[in-house]
Amino acid sequence: MLDIRGKIFLAPMAGFTDKVFRRLCSRFGADVTVTEMVSSKALVLGSAKTKELISFSDEEKIRGVQIFGNDPEVMAQSVKILQDEFEYHFIDINMGCPVPKLVRSGEGCALMKNPSLAAKIVEEVAKVSRKPVSVKIRKGFDDENINAPEFAYILQESGASFVTVHGRTRAQLYSGKADWEIIRKVKEKLKIPVIANGDIVDFESAKKAYEVTRADSIMIGRAALGNPWVFLQIKEGFEKGYVETKVLPHMKIRVAIEFFTQLCSEKGDKMAVLEARKHLSFFVKGIENAAKIRDKINRINNATELLEFLKELASSLEKKESFVDNIL
């Protein structure tokens, strides 16, 4: 029996939460990880590229596969394929994606405007799935259509085992503040576990999110980019009442080096250099001369050279930090 209460989830983030990044976050304390969203249609059509998105590492403890689509039969069919070929713990259905391409074709967050189709999707998927089925939703489609509590209730009655709520509407995309009150309203209406998502960035906000939403678990997205310590620090905060672990710049670069090395062995040097850029830009955030460092990183096309640059950067940062430490 899968118990997802009291856990910290790493949010699915297309283009970021591949196996290498999920492994890193798991090592730092993420209890639950979810793949980037994969197209149910592409799975049914046998796309090898889509299947590549669904490999897990041993470090990932509780693993979810997120699918999107709008055809109940195709989605159920994709789950049959998934469960025959992959080892995972739950299926998550994307009903929150705001991307125009998906919304225009009635997928992602567009489903929040079509509760009967959403219900049918959950019903059909839950019917064939040997694993629990969850759904990730938003507060609503826009300010005129805020329906997360009623919508989530329909999903529950259709067979969902838990729901994740991002407290923003589709119209908001990622702007404004996540509304945690709406998550509480969802929690009050449902029997199944509710996962709170949106703007949880550290121990203080995690504590506050639990207080306001009364959710069963929390999910962290953007705050984990370049900062896997967020999981460890939140857990430490709940255990001790305060966060002891400080993240120094050289530590970030050392972890970035480890991440990049794994990316190279997973995807090959050439692809790793290209894919590492977006991650490294988060790892260097807040470090002195970050813009210059980013610029330099983006000009390097060779894995060995990039590794050397990062190693030198880590050493020079470490020297600077111990110098400051000695003065103080």
Ligand SMILES: Cc1cc2nc3c(=O)[nH]c(=O)nc-3n(C[C@H](O)[C@H](O)[C@H](O)COP(=O)(O)O)c2cc1C
């Ligand atoms: C780059 C990026 C990609 C995302 N991709 C997905 C996705 O594939 N599936 C999904 O359900 N949500 C996706 N999201 C939304 C996140 O899972 C999460 O709901 C959102 O970022 C709010 O949480 P946060 O404030 O902790 O970042 C994505 C967000 C970002 C920033």
